[in-house]
Amino acid sequence: MMPEAVLREFDVVVIGAGAVGENVADRVVQGGLTAVVVEAELVGGECSYWACMPSKALLRPGTALHGAQTLPGAKEAVTRTLDAAAVLKFRDYMTSNWQDDGQVKWLEDTGIELIRGHAWLTAPKSVEVTGLDGNSYQLQARHAVVLATGSAPNTPPIEGLQDVQVWSTREATSAKEVPDRLVVLGGGVAGTELAQAFARLGSTVTLVARSGLLRSFPAEAAGLVAAGLRADGVELRLHTVTDSISENDDGTFSLQLGDGTSVAADKVLVATGRHPALEGLGLESVGFEPDEAGHLTLTADNSGLVEGAWGEEPWLYAVGDAAGKNLYTHQGKYEARATGDAIAARAKGELAGVAQDWSRFAQTANEHAVPGVVFTDPELAAVGRTLETAQKDGYNASSVELPIQVSGSSLHSENYEGWAQLVIDEDRRVLLGATFAGPDVAELLHAATIAVVGEVPLDRLWHAVPSYPTISEVWLRLLEKYGL
Ligand SMILES: Cc1cc2nc3c(=O)[nH]c(=O)nc-3n(C[C@H](O)[C@H](O)[C@H](O)COP(=O)(O)OP(=O)(O)OC[C@H]3O[C@@H](n4cnc5c(N)ncnc54)[C@H](O)[C@@H]3O)c2cc1C
């Protein structure tokens, strides 16, 4: 017999304790409300244990080693290759060995209650939980329920894929051994980063992508990353579809490609995008139906409020990967701060109706200034609109671009190769976006984010003097080329 449900009431119920769920709960508690987060796996979510942190821990030692190898004086001192076992150990350390005690303690110290288990909606503001402690919980939210359930990997329609055991990014980022031959399917951010990480750890890597590499970025910038991967021995099979996959008796894999060739692998990583994790959440009980293909989608406004949920007043919110706007930890946490503050303000009667753009309750930067870094070597860092997206969005946009060739870059490494672009709104003479590609350009990005968010006029930007000799001097060169 099922034990009777434990009834609990909170101001806010958050489903999912990834980085985003943690942050939204933090903000509502700072705002004077009570909050519970329900987590089915590890507190900290995908980013801490299977995504950002382990993938960057696998990449960073290779980048540091390569950096030293490109500098006279240092390269003579570096005589060995990457120590794969030590890199995996560093990755284990950066994921706290997949233990979440530290993050649980943070929840306790912050005054957020944690229930471990699987949660789903049963009615407006009502959530049921099958607890990992054997209890069942009936949670009632006085003000809001927040979906912070993250995303799940897409499965591409490849014959035989359903019948074989391939790696998702989870198995890749938590791998205990380095496979001899790895095939990566997908030329997006995850596929590109992990292809380079494993190539540098010693795998023979083939990356198969049905289109180009890193297609959402300017071609010149993506081209530098492609050259970096090729230099590490990654075979890039771009504009190539994968027709079928099968597992051989010895546990290896054979993939048939659309160009008639085949490729063999010891492991296959599928990294072909992700979708919001909204299945099994009881959304049907509050007014949502899957489409003909069986997919559930939600539309959330600029405060994260989900449109169309049953109920007398606004109560259902979606943030982070679950909202499906921008699948980045930093952007999800930004959404969480706005949503948490909006929930607290609405509960106190301090916010009515739609949140005003650029107020603390609105996720306005989602429309204008989403920064992202591809942590390959060389890096690719971009914020805001590309020339293509700016023109598509109706801006009278122009661009200025240059190879990165300044004193800072020639000091950085021998034969430094980089590329930078600014996208300009000609009507207002402000930046709409920026892209940098090259070794160690990630730290250049925040200056661009500030310029885009602040809509700093170019004539004023001219007075932002980059220090000599830094790679940031490329800003000055770009503005000079633009005509200032
Ligand atoms: C390989 C890889 C590398 C990445 N690297 C970066 C990077 O370098 N920088 C960056 O900004 N982004 C990166 N990302 C993206 C980043 O990981 C996500 O944007 C981020 O994790 C989203 O956070 P979230 O809290 O929305 O979701 P998640 O971290 O997925 O958290 C959701 C949580 O909800 C829980 N949950 C789901 N359903 C239920 C339920 N019904 N009941 C209870 N609990 C539930 C899950 O167990 C999970 O813990 C990477 C992604 C991948 C795949």
Ligand SMILES: NC(=O)c1ccc[n+]([C@@H]2O[C@H](COP(=O)([O-])OP(=O)(O)OC[C@H]3O[C@@H](n4cnc5c(N)ncnc54)[C@H](O)[C@@H]3O)[C@@H](O)[C@H]2O)c1
């Ligand atoms: N450094 C970072 O911030 C970082 C790193 C990794 C992942 N992420 C985030 O995680 C999300 C998921 O990463 P991702 O690389 O899986 O997604 P992605 O959207 O970046 O790339 C998906 C790739 O898969 C390909 N693809 C899609 N469907 C396919 C099909 N049916 N057959 C073959 N190829 C197909 C696409 O053409 C694309 O190249 C991204 O949105 C990204 O924001 C961020």
